[in-house]
Every structure is written in C-alpha cells, then in structure tokens.
Amino acid sequence: MDYKDKVKEVAANTFGVELDKITDDLAIGGIEEWDSVGNLTLISSIEEELEVEIPIEDLFELNNIKAIVEEINKLKA
Numbered sequence: 001m002d003y004k005d006k007v008k009e010v011a012a013n014t015f016g017v018e019l020d021k022i023t024d025d026l027a028i029g030g031i032e033e034w035d036s037v038g039n040l041t042l043i044s045s046i047e048e049e050l051e052v053e054i055p056i057e058d059l060f061e062l063n064n065i066k067a068i069v070e071e072i073n074k075l076k077a
Contacts, residue, residue, distance in 0.1 A: 003072040007046060007065060014038070014045045027064035039063065052076060
C-alpha cells in the first residue's frame with residue numbers, strides 16, 4: 001500500500017494549508033508553516049495518524065514529502 005495520499009493529507013492538516021500545496025517535492029522551507037519545529041510536529045502527527053514509530057536517527061533525512069512517504073511505506077511494509 002502506498003501512503004502518499006495519507007501523508008499529504010496529514011501534512012495539509014498539520015500545516016493548515018490546502019491539500020494542493022502539498023506536492024511530492026515539497027520540503028522544509030517550501031511553505032512558511034514548514035520549519036524545523038513544523039517538521040517535528042508533522043512527524044509526530046504522521047506517527048500518531050498512521051500508527052508507526054519513526055526511528056529518531058532517520059528524522060533529519062525526512063525533510064521532504066517524498067522521503068517521508070518512502071519511510072512510511074518501508075515501515076508499513
């Protein structure tokens with residue numbers, strides 16, 4: 001199962017933006033709401049919504065939607 005749509009939905013809700021602003025290549029700094037604190041909030045929201053635990057050592061690499069989706073797909077496989 002591909003979790004791209006769910007990750008994008010959680011990101012849009014977390015940042016309070018329209019879903020169409022959350023593209024595959026969107027990264028930290030790509031929108032005003034996504035800064036370093038916003039990234040931690042997003043990861044926390046994704047963990048809660050999708051019932052996964054992202055290893056802390058992977059957090060710094062998860063700085064764009066594509067990387068987050070790939071990580072979730074790997075964890076949920």
